[in-house]
Amino acid sequence: MSSIHEDLVKSLNSKQEAYVNMELPDPTNGEYLLGVFHIVPGGKFNVLQAAAEVAAESSTGTNFKVNTETPFSRTMNALVYQLDLERELVWIAYPWRLFDRGGNVQNILTYIVGNILGMKEVAALKLLDVWFPPSMLEQYDGPSFTVDDMRAYLNVYDRPILGTIVKPKMGLTSAEYAEVCYDFWVGGGDFVKNDEPQANQDFCPYDKMVLHVKEAMDKAVKETGQKKVHSFNVSAADFDTMIERCEMIVNAGFEPGSYAFLIDGITAGWMAVQTLRRRYPNVFIHFHRAAHGAFTRPENPLGFSVLVLSKFARLAGASGIHTGTAGVGKMKGTPKEDVVAAHEIQYMSAEGHFFRQSWSKIPETDKDAIAIVNEDIAHHVVLEDDSWRGMKKCCPIVSGGLNPVRLKPFIDVMGNVDFITTMGSGVHAHPEGTQAGAKALVQACEAYLKGVEIEEYAKDHEELAQAIDFFTKAAKDAM
Ligand SMILES: O=C(COP(=O)(O)O)[C@H](O)[C@H](O)COP(=O)(O)O
Ligand SMILES: [Mg+2]
Missing domain, CATH: 3.20.20.110 (Ribulose bisphosphate carboxylase, large subunit, C-terminal domain)
Incomplete structure (x- = not known):
């Protein structure tokens, strides 16, 4: 971590600290939905403090640390894990177990572009890109008739x-x-x-x-x-x-x-x-x-x-x-x-503004398998084992x-x-x-x-x- 980042981390209060992990080992391990926001703090907070407030409000938290938290509830905290001070960008990881089961897209949006867009702590807050892990994609419908x-x-x-x-x-x-x-x-x-x-x-x-x-x-x-x-x-x-x-x-x-x-x-x-x-x-x-x-x-x-x-x-x-x-x-x-x-x-996979998204479970390095899945999915070949291989x-x-x-x-x-x-x-x-x-x-x-x-x-x-x-x-x- 750079010394500027270290100073920013030191400035966090005890509530905010619980929503920041600048050393999150592997944000793409399948447990998190990732988001990149353009952020400009609006109130008294610096950028990391404001980002921590955003992570809190869009996952488990509110303006104060509450005494009803449990060790488990804390594992559901969204985490700020990366900052780009020059471009005013912040990366946040949301444990996707937070979200309503049953493939509810409305529920995800209620968190990640919900209350936070009205918060005093931000003058600018725009979700520029999101990344879904394949394990999460499998839980959502995706298109049927293409x-x-x-x-x-x-x-x-x-x-x-x-x-x-x-x-x-x-x-x-x-x-x-x-x-x-x-x-x-x-x-x-x-x-x-x-x-x-x-x-x-x-x-x-x-x-x-x-x-x-x-x-x-x-x-x-x-x-x-x-x-x-x-x-x-x-x-x-x-x-x-x-x-x-x-x-x-x-x-x-x-x-x-x-x-x-x-x-x-x-x-x-x-x-x-x-x-x-x-x-x-x-x-x-x-x-x-x-x-x-x-x-x-x-x-x-x-x-x-x-x-x-x-x-x-x-x-x-x-x-x-x-x-x-x-x-x-x-x-x-x-x-x-x-x-x-x-x-x-x-x-089936494409470069976004910040993330490369694969819509399939098959690793992108397996180019032959990806090609087959693209074909299968495009032409609706019913898979023998009926297993999910990608989103149409x-x-x-x-x-x-x-x-x-x-x-x-x-x-x-x-x-x-x-x-x-x-x-x-x-x-x-x-x-x-x-x-x-x-x-x-x-x-x-x-x-x-x-x-x-x-x-x-x-x-x-x-x-x-x-x-x-x-x-x-x-x-x-x-x-
Ligand atoms: O009626 C029209 C266009 O009419 P016209 O062809 O006469 O301009 C559509 O509602 C818009 O394209 C929607 O915009 P978008 O596709 O950007 O959402
Ligand atoms: Mg129209």
């Missing part, structure tokens, strides 16, 4: 799944809504999502919307000979209404695989996400993250990162979660943040101000095509309407796959040419 299942249903491989969000966001009747879906599907698109506020509005009753979408899908499938998917927002006021919405969809005669359930995971809550994952293991669970900016925006000193949110979504069993456009679209986001998060949920992937859903012109730039930063993209304005603002917007998107994707510049491809693809004209001009005007 994007690979959706790809098999759609018969779409080796390219992004091309989707839209119906716009206007709100105000269409159920029949008008379904007509927009139809137009997108016959234009060649794969996937349509309700915009996340779409629910049971008086001018667009939920039951009618579902039935009209079913008709529109049947018609589009018949005409195009291609399968289609619709993601329905099932977020609701209470459990019963959410399930009622799911059952309405299940019973509307849709083919299994042709519908997804969208849940606004932050406003509706983690319990809603996990309920859907457990009740409907054969449905794609689409985690929309409205309000995440309150926690994740880099300029906000309090909260957690997109990476942390995305890792918890995989743990909770979302089949896909929005991970952002890495600055290519309209929402705030950078490659460093969004692409790292996307890769973390796609792969969660699909990045990429949305927010994208349009056909921005597809390739996004793929270039993303580095792969294993994602779903949903373009709202990027499709419906096309001067010739939704069908043309869908065609332009398909053409932009074809150009990418053929390695041809879109401007070149547009020479004999009219809809793409119109999209390039329109969106390039719109981007210039916006400057």
